[in-house]
Amino acid sequence: MGSTQLPTPRINGAGQQFLEGTESGDPATGMVQLLGPDGTLGTDPVFSDYAKRLEPEQLRGFYADMAKIRRFDQEATALQRQGELALWVPLTGQEAAQIGSGRASQPQDYIFPTYREHGVALTRNVDLSELLKLFRGISNGGWDPTENNFHLYTLVLAAQMPHAVGYAMGIQRDQKLAEAAGSNDPKAAVLAYFGDGASSEGDVHESMVFAASYSAPVVFFCQNNHWAISVPTEVQTKVPLFNRAKGYGFPGVRVDGNDVIAVHAVTEWALEHAREGRGPVLIEAHTYRLGAHTTADDPTKYRGSDEETEWRGKDPLDRLEKYLRAEGLADDSFFDQVKLDGDELAAYVRRTALSLQAPDIHDAFAGVYAEPHPLVAEEQAWFRTYEAGFESEEEAGH
C-alpha cells in the first residue's frame, strides 16, 4: 500500500510495510528493529534518525535502567515468596519495551500504566518502594500521580484507556487556550499502556474510536507479551495488533519490544506526532513475558520451555550489553557498578517495603468522598464508639 493512505507521510519506515500483514503470529520480520539480538545496530529509513540522537550516556542509562528494574523485579518476587507481598506482577523480559518507551516521554506528558509498568514508573522517577504498597495491602494506589504524571495502576483491564483519551482531550483544550494566550509551554501528550490480552476489551476499542474522532494527542502502547495469563495472542486477534490502527484511521507501528533503541525511537516519534496535533498512534511492542503472569500463576501448565528458551536468546539486556561493549561505550567497571546499584536498590526497596505501616481504617472512611457525607460520618462515629467499647473493657480489666 502507499503512504498516501496513512494520515501522515512521515510513516514510511519498516513498520509500514506490515500494515498489510495478516498473520497474528507473524515472527519478528517486518517490525521496526534497530538493535538485533546479536548486538549489531541496523538501520531503518525513519527511525534511525531518532536513534542517532542518542548520546552514549543515554544508551548506558537505558542499560542501567533495565538492569535495575530487573533486579527490582527479582526482589519483589522474593518478597512475595517470603510472604511479605500478597501478589507480585513480574515484568522480566519486558524491560526494553518499558524503559525505551518511558524514557521517550517528556515530563509534561501523562502516563496511564496497567499494573505491570514498573519499568515505566522508574523512568518517571516514582519511588519504586511505593509500587509495593498495592501488593502489600497498604494502599489501593501508593503514590501521588500528579507528582510525576504517572497515573495509578489500574487493575480492571483496559479501564484506563478511555481515561487516557479523556485526559488527552483535556490537554487539547488546555493547549488551545494556552496558544490563544501566547504561551510557549512545551506541548504534551498521553502515553497509554495496555497488553495483548486487554486488546480484546471493549474499552480499548471505544478509546481508539474517541481518540481518532477528536484527534486526541495519545499514544497507545501495546506490550504484546504473547500471553494473557494462559491464553496466547492468537486467541485475542487474527491480525497483527498494530494493524488495528488502520481500521481506526491512525498510524500503527510494530516494534521489536526487546530492542530498547527501536522502542525509544518509535515512541519518541509517536509522541512528537501526537504533541504536534496530528492525532493518535498505536505502537505494538513485540516482547515476551519470561516469567509468570503473577506470582499466583504457573506457566508450565500452558506453554513449553522451548519457547521461553527462544526468547531468552532475544534478551533485551544482553543485546545492549553486547553493543555497548563492542562499541567501547561501556566496560566491566560500568557493568559492575550497575550490578552494585541494582543490589542497593533492592536492599532499599526491601527495607522500605518491610517498614510500610498498615493504614488506619479511619483513613479509609476519609477517602470515600471528597466532601462530607452523613452516612460515612455516621458509620465512622459508630465504629469509633465500638472500638472505644473494647478499650474501656480492657481498662476495666476484662
Place this chain on the structure above:
Amino acid sequence: MATMTVAKAINEGLRATLNNNAKSLLMGEDIGALGGVYRVTDGLLKDFGPDRVVDSPLAESGIVGTAIGLALRGYRPVCEIQFDGFVFPAFNQITTQLAKMHFRSSGKLTVPVVIRIPYGGGIGSIEHHSESPEALFAHTAGLRIITPSNAHDAYWMIQQAVECTDPVIFFEPKRRYWLKGEVDTENPGPASDPFKAHVLREGSDATIVAYGPLVPVALAAAAAAAEDGHSIEVIDLRSISPIDFDTVEASVRKTGRLIVAHEAPTFGGIGGEIAARISERAFLHLEAPVIRVGGFHMPYPVAKVEEDYLPDIDKILEALDRSLAY
C-alpha cells in the same frame, strides 16, 4: 421568577454552569445539533461551541471513561446517557473507576463528573427506555445520586451537581420533563443543599416519602387522603445517596407511619433501605410497619401494561389504608 418546564430548567441550569465555570463541558450522544433526544441541551452547541458541547461517538463506556480522564485533567464534564436502560455499558467505568478514584488515590485525585440519566416510565416507550436503576448505583460507595422533581430544583440541582467535588449521578424524571413550574434563577431558597430532603406538605397521620417522578403522585395521593380526613405529610427525598434520614426520621416521629414510593422494584430498593434505617432510628415511634410501594420483581413490562406496573395514587392510598389500619 420564570415559569418553565423541568427540561428547560435543566437546560438553563446547564447554560448557567457553562457560563460560570470555564472548566465545565457537556458530552453525550446527539446533545449537539439535535439538543439531545429530549432537547435538554437545545441551543447550547450554538452558544458554547463544540469544545464545550461535545457530540460523542455512540459508546457509553467511552463517554464516562473519557469524562473521567477529562476530570483528571481538571475539567468538569457533564455526561448525558440517552436513556436509563443504556447506562449499563458504562456500569464498569462508573462503579469500578469513577466511584473509587478518590478512595484508591487516598484523596489525591478527584473526579467531579456528572452523569445525567433520564429515568423512569410512564411515557409509553419501548424496552430499556423506562427503567429506574438508581438502587444499583446507590449501593456503590463513592457516588452521589440526586433527582429533582420540579423545575426550580432541576435548575439549581444540576448546577450544584457540577460544583460538587464528588461524582454525581443526576437522575432526570423523564415523564416530568414537560411539567411546568416557577423557577427563581436568582435565589435557590430551600434548594441550596441538593442532599437535603424537602417536606412538601405537612401532615400528622402518616408520611409518604417519594422522589423524582412519583412526587406529584404522592402529593395527589395526600390530597385525596385529606378528603377522607387523613392528614398526610409528603417528603421529596431529592437525594438518593446520601439519604437525608434526619428529615424522614423527624417526620416519622411526628406521624408514626411511613410509606415509601418509587417506580423501581421494591426488592433490594431504596424503600427497603429507608424502612430499615427508620426502624433502627425510630422503632418506638412507629405505629405500623414501613410499607413500600414500587415496581414488581420483573423487568419493566411493555408499555400497554405499564399502568398496572407503576405506582399510582390508588396504590399509595391502598398502602396508606393498610398503614392507618394498624
